[in-house]
Amino acid sequence: MxxxxxxxxxxxxxxxxxxTAGPRPGTRIPGGNYPxxxxxxxxxxxxxSCQYTLDVIVKKCKDVFPPSDGSVHxxxxxxxxxxxxxxxxxxxxxxxxxxxxxxxHSNEMSWSSSFPKxxxxxx
Numbered sequence: 381m382x383x384x385x386x387x388x389x390x391x392x393x394x395x396x397x398x399x400t401a402g403p404r405p406g407t408r409i410p411g412g413n414y415p416x417x418x419x420x421x422x423x424x425x426x427x428x429s430c431q432y433t434l435d436v437i438v439k440k441c442k443d444v445f446p447p448s449d450g451s452v453h454x455x456x457x458x459x460x461x462x463x464x465x466x467x468x469x470x471x472x473x474x475x476x477x478x479x480x481x482x483x484x485h486s487n488e489m490s491w492s493s494s495f496p497k498x499x500x501x502x503x
């Protein structure tokens with residue numbers, strides 16, 4: 381593989397960059413390895429390219445289940461940063477936090493609080 385060092389950053393003209401292979405910007409991709417190739421050029425000069433591999437690691441918390449006599453909706457499932465909102469059926473009240481967030485603490489993934497429960501209002 382031939383490598384050529386170029387210094388495009390010092391030039392005053394705009395630098396053009398295009399993705400020629402790999403996932404497009406804004407694409408949601410699952411965990412895995414993705415080869416990426418970029419083309420870089422200034423105005424109508426020679427096109428340079430580079431290749432690299434993007435390693436995607438998806439951090440997740442344990443599965444969330446709705447409480448008995450209730451429901452749960454999570455913004456992004458169990459992945460890091462997802463927020464889960466809990467609610468109870470009519471005649472029940474929620475005991476605990478209404479929402480929890482998947483967070484990372486000391487390289488461990490966990491929910492911001494324990495899962496709430498639904499309790500009958502008649503008891």
